[in-house]
Amino acid sequence: MRQYYGIEIIPTKEPLGFIYGKNVFGPEVEYRRLEDIRKSLLDPMCEGPEIVYAIAMDVGKSKDKNVLIKKNLLFGIVTYASGRLGKEPVRSQGHIHALSRYCNCSTPEIFEIWTGEAVIYMQEKVEDNPDRCFAVYAKPKDIVIVPPGWAHYTVSANTKEPLTFLALCVRDYGFEYERIRSYGGLAWYPILEHNDKIEWVKNNRYKEHDLTIKDPRNYDEFSIKQNVPLYEQFEKNPDIFEFVSNPNMVQRLWNNFIP
Numbered sequence: 001m002r003q004y005y006g007i008e009i010i011p012t013k014e015p016l017g018f019i020y021g022k023n024v025f026g027p028e029v030e031y032r033r034l035e036d037i038r039k040s041l042l043d044p045m046c047e048g049p050e051i052v053y054a055i056a057m058d059v060g061k062s063k064d065k066n067v068l069i070k071k072n073l074l075f076g077i078v079t080y081a082s083g084r085l086g087k088e089p090v091r092s093q094g095h096i097h098a099l100s101r102y103c104n105c106s107t108p109e110i111f112e113i114w115t116g117e118a119v120i121y122m123q124e125k126v127e128d129n130p131d132r133c134f135a136v137y138a139k140p141k142d143i144v145i146v147p148p149g150w151a152h153y154t155v156s157a158n159t160k161e162p163l164t165f166l167a168l169c170v171r172d173y174g175f176e177y178e179r180i181r182s183y184g185g186l187a188w189y190p191i192l193e194h195n196d197k198i199e200w201v202k203n204n205r206y207k208e209h210d211l212t213i214k215d216p217r218n219y220d221e222f223s224i225k226q227n228v229p230l231y232e233q234f235e236k237n238p239d240i241f242e243f244v245s246n247p248n249m250v251q252r253l254w255n256n257f258i259p
């Protein structure tokens with residue numbers, strides 16, 4: 001893993017967290033505990049690991065810190081506990097990106113899966129009609145973009161190998177939870193069926209809606225390549241990621257966006 005992902009950050013299981021390599025900076029992890037995320041789960045009373053995931057926001061190579069600041073970008077890394085949340089696989093609670101002060105708009109996020117398997121679930125709106133809902137099934141090396149304003153959560157889809165992913169977002173990130181919690185979560189819940197396969201259950205607090213299940217795609221229009229480490233792409237050409245902190249510069253690409 002170290003060789004491929006272009007930056008030396010090693011996920012640890014006990015305690016859940018990270019070891020940073022030489023010349024790599026990163027903070028103490030923050031934890032999301034089961035108690036913090038219950039309101040967005042299918043069964044808010046479910047049993048599961050006490051600490052569900054560990055997050056380090058603002059990691060990178062020391063040499064790149066100034067560029068990250070200048071471009072108003074931030075890499076975060078997240079690693080998940082094993083286990084399950086009642087019938088659901090281990091997953092994040094889900095959020096919408098709050099408005100950034102710099103662009104006065106919500107911002108996108110780019111995910112790169114490192115270990116395990118992920119489903120990146122996303123829906124256009126958190127209203128009675130959530131509009132389009134997608135579940136993108138991603139494996140190590142896959143890159144997935146979540147557009148500005150969409151609500152999303154990330155599922156650890158392989159019960160045998162917990163998920164770790166890198167994400168690129170705006171530096172002044174903020175998360176909105178209240179609307180999601182008022183609906184008891186997002187419009188679809190993943191549940192683990194026989195053979196640990198994921199099935200999708202509608203959240204009936206939303207009106208009639210569909211789910212599109214898909215694989216990751218190429219993002220040629222953003223000049224982002226699949227199968228080239230995200231961090232390496234940033235090192236080579238940080239300019240291509242300016243749309244993350246300034247999504248309005250590619251406004252036309254967000255219309256009818258398919259992840």
Ligand SMILES: O=P(O)(O)OC[C@H]1O[C@](O)(CO)[C@@H](O)[C@@H]1O
Pocket residue numbers: 032055056057076077078092093094095109153154167175
């Ligand atoms: O707000 P939640 O759903 O607990 O998840 C927080 C994590 O989600 C991510 O934004 C990925 O969506 C991480 O970068 C972040 O730390």
